[in-house]
Structures are given as structure tokens and as C-alpha cells.
Amino acid sequence: MDPVEKTRAAYDKIAEEYCKKTEEEGDRAFHEKMLDKTLNYLPSDPRVIDLGCGDGRDTDYLRKKDVDVVGIDFSKKMISIAREKYPGSSFIVSDIRDTVFPDDTFHGAWASASLINLPKSKLSHAEKEIYRIVEPGGVLCFSFKKGEREGFETSVMDEHERYYSYYTLDEMKEYLTLFEIFDSERCPEKVFGYDFIYCWAKARR
Numbered sequence: 465m466d467p468v469e470k471t472r473a474a475y476d477k478i479a480e481e482y483c484k485k486t487e488e489e490g491d492r493a494f495h496e497k498m499l500d501k502t503l504n505y506l507p508s509d510p511r512v513i514d515l516g517c518g519d520g521r522d523t524d525y526l527r528k529k530d531v532d533v534v535g536i537d538f539s540k541k542m543i544s545i546a547r548e549k550y551p552g553s554s555f556i557v558s559d560i561r562d563t564v565f566p567d568d569t570f571h572g573a574w575a576s577a578s579l580i581n582l583p584k585s586k587l588s589h590a591e592k593e594i595y596r597i598v599e600p601g602g603v604l605c606f607s608f609k610k611g612e613r614e615g616f617e618t619s620v621m622d623e624h625e626r627y628y629s630y631y632t633l634d635e636m637k638e639y640l641t642l643f644e645i646f647d648s649e650r651c652p653e654k655v656f657g658y659d660f661i662y663c664w665a666k667a668r669r
């Protein structure tokens with residue numbers, strides 16, 4: 465089976481458990497600092513897309529800051545949880561690599577731990593699509609697990625294999641061709657035992 469399809473099916477199966485666990489784990493204060501920092505790189509009243517929104521808490525956080533935001537996720541189950549938890553926010557079932565949005569729709573894109581589920585060979589498909597729907601000069605903030613390997617893994621919380629790609633910052637800079645990384649921060653605490661790096665990248669003109 466295609467690794468992306470297998471990963472999507474796994475998220476559908478584990479969505480409920482996953483969403484409960486993410487509420488307990490991770491440095492939420494730091495994560496929200498990263499969301500706020502992203503807003504500082506955007507114009508006022510920005511339009512933002514939350515790519516791979518999971519349970520939708522980041523989408524809802526941004527909406528409460530008066531951002532015009534939509535969350536997308538390829539897992540139908542994740543989207544149904546997000547809609548139930550945050551009825552005031554907008555969510556759509558969609559693959560990051562192929563969305564319904566017209567060119568230049570958003571000022572910014574937020575991708576928290578979602579591009580890491582793509583094989584490295586498919587990262588450029590996502591990059592092209594994000595580049596298309598974000599304005600020239602728009603900002604993409606994304607987080608990824610620090611490391612070098614890629615492949616299927618089970619996680620601390622379940623036995624359903626999902627595909628993960630780990631990157632070093634230098635490697636990521638080489639993978640991206642349409643966006644230029646201009647800022648990065650390492651998460652001070654491990655999340656589920658992993659080191660995460662947050663990056664901000666500008667769409668090249």
C-alpha cells in the first residue's frame with residue numbers, strides 16, 4: 465500500500481486516542497508561543513491554513529485571535545473530532561498535496577508535525593501545493609522531528625504504523641526550493657520523546 469494512504473488509514477483508526485494523548489503531552493505554552501510568533505510574521509487580519517490540523521486546537525486558537533483560518537486534514541476521523549470539539553472553526557477533509565483552494569488564497573500556512581508524515585521524496589509535492597495557495601512572500605511555519613531517518617514506525621501510544629521522516633535543519637533547507645527558511649527554533653522539551661524544530665519560511669517571489 466502507498467505509505468501516505470497507509471498513514472492516513474492509521475490516523476483514522478487512532479484519532480480518538482491520539483487526540484486525548486495530545487491534550488496531555490507537550491509544552492502547550494511553547495507551542496502557542498510559536499503560533500503567536502507566526503502571526504507576528506503575517507499582516508494584520510491574515511488568512512491562514514492549518515495543514516494537518518488533527519483535533520483542530522491550533523485552528524481554534526488562531527480563530528480566537530481573530531484570524532480567518534481553516535484547518536485541513538486527510539483523516540476524516542480527525543476532522544469529525546475537530547468539528548465536534550470546535551464547532552466555531554472551519555475544517556475540511558483534504559490532503560495537503562492537493563487542496564481545493566484557489567491560487568494565493570492565504571497569507572500564511574501552519575503545519576505542525578504534519579509534513580513529517582510524508583516520505584522525503586513526496587515533500588516537494590506538498591511544498592508546490594502550499595506555494596500555490598499562499599501569496600508570494602507568504603509565510604509557512606512548520607515543525608518537524610530532528611533526525612535523519614525515514615520509514616514506518618509505531619508510536620508510544622499505539623501499534624498502528626505511520627510513516628515518519630526526520631530531518632536536520634540543513635537537510636530541510638536543501639529540500640525546500642520554493643520556500644526559504646529565515647528563522648527556526650528548537651522546542652526546549654522533548655514531545656513524546658522527540659526533539660522538534662519549528663521553522664519559518666518565506667515563499668520565494
Ligand SMILES: C[S@@+](CC[C@H](N)C(=O)[O-])C[C@H]1O[C@@H](n2cnc3c(N)ncnc32)[C@H](O)[C@@H]1O
Binds near residue numbers: 472516561579
Ligand atoms: C502528528 S499529527 C499533528 C496534528 C496537529 N497538527 C498537532 O500539532 O497537534 C499529524 C496530522 O497531520 C495529518 N496529515 C498527515 N499527512 C497529511 C497529508 N498529506 N494531508 C493532510 N493531513 C495530513 C494527520 O492526519 C494528523 O492529523
